Amino acid sequence: RGGNDGNTGVKKNFSNERLDDAKSRLKKILGANSQLERQVADLAASYDKLAKSYGLGSFKPTRTASYSCLNDVTLTEAADKAPEPEESKTPPVESIQKKIEAALAKDSKPVEPTEQVLPPEERLKIVIVSSEVAPFSKSGGLADVCDKLGVALSRMGHRVMTVAPLYWRYEGAQYTGVWKEFGLFKQKLRIEYFRKFRETVPATETQPARGVDHIFVQQGCYERHGMYGHNDDLMRFALLSWAALEAPFSVECDGSVYGDDVIFLVNDWMVGLVPLIMTSHYRRYGCYKQARTVFDIHNMGYCGNFPVVDPHDLGLP
Known part of the structure; x- marks a missing residue:
């Protein structure tokens, strides 16, 4: 035991x-x-x-x-x-x-007239350059950001222009009668400017209506199935960069052009040539001396990698 x-x-x-x-x-x-x-x-x-x-x-x-x-x-x-x-x-x-949906629903409601705007000396002229701007063209969040940012800045009293391709005929977009020609990749490319004004704040007895001047660049290279993924994307978006830099000088909005005392808000690689073209070309001739550029990268996953090309093909010296 x-x-x-x-x-x-x-x-x-x-x-x-x-x-x-x-x-x-x-x-x-x-x-x-x-x-x-x-x-x-x-x-x-x-x-x-x-x-x-x-x-x-x-x-x-x-x-x-x-x-x-x-x-x-x-x-x-x-x-x-x-x-x-x-x-x-x-x-x-x-x-x-639910909070996000409520905020978006609130943002889509009409804005009541307001006189709380910036004094004239604090108002800026802002040009938002993008390959897409909602509600006209959209493949992702980039278009929404450019749209909402433009609306918010205009409500504050700033003068706001967006520049994007005319991928198809947008309702209300009118031909301005202005066209330009650029030499890229050993060819002459003619573009035409279309415009649509979107009101963000109605006029009052003391203030005119405020809104966003949407400028669209019309050229056959944009009128295709799909906005991206074409063999000549480098040429297409280099052309957009040149067109965006000409728009403030050439396209009248409510009787006057924006001029060269502006701030460019440049979005993603598609229009990444804007600062380079401004410095290497326009400032050589005394233009855009006071202009400033903000380059906004929305997604580092899209870098716009292309084979090396001759700078002259891009219109650069």
């Missing part, structure tokens, strides 16, 4: 060791699960901040971790209990999405 008692004690100790080991592993699993959930919540919050800026949908995980097999497991000792996960301060994804 004594031998049997000894064997029983060994078995007991062995079982306790295995139980302790199982408890330890279980605590690690539960702790890792809590940490993973917090990381997913933080990731969702970070993503939704970007989504709010670019008009994207919210982060919605398609699958969550499940530990239903552990529901019946309990740790009786207080020291063996897995630490309770801290309450996440991140609001639920659904509430974030």
Whole structure:
């Protein structure tokens, strides 16, 4: 009997060791699960901040971790209990999405007349150059940003122009009678300017209506199926850059041109030549001396990589 008692004690100790080991592993699993959930919540919050800026949908995980097999497991000792996960301060994804939708709905409502505008000495002339501008042309968030930014700046009292290609005939866009010709890639390319004014703030007894002057560059190279992915994209968007720099001098909006005392807001690689052309060409002839350029990169995933070309093909010296 004594031998049997000894064997029983060994078995007991062995079982306790295995139980302790199982408890330890279980605590690690539960702790890792809590940490993973917090990381997913933080990731969702970070993503939704970007989504709010670019008009994207919210982060919605398609699958969550499940530990239903552990529901019946309990740790009786207080020291063996897995630490309770801290309450996440991140609001639920659904509430974030509702806030975004509410903000967009509010932004789409008509703006009441207001006289709270900047004094004349603080008003700027701003030219937003982009390959797409909503609601006329759009493949992603770039178009929405250019649209909303133009609307917001015009409501503040700034004079705002957008310049983008005329991919198809937009309702209300009228030919201005202005055309230009540029020499690119050993060919003469003629472009024509179209214009549409979008009112953002109605006129009052003391203030004229405010809005955005949408200028469109018409050329056959833009009138294709799809805005991007063509073999001659370098030529197409180099042409847009040249056309954008001519527009403030050439296209009258409400009886006057913008002139060269402007700020260019240049968006992504498609119009990245604007600062280079301004410096290498226009300033050599005394133009755009006071102009400034802001180059906005929306997505580093799109870099516009092309084979090396002769600078003269781009109209550069």
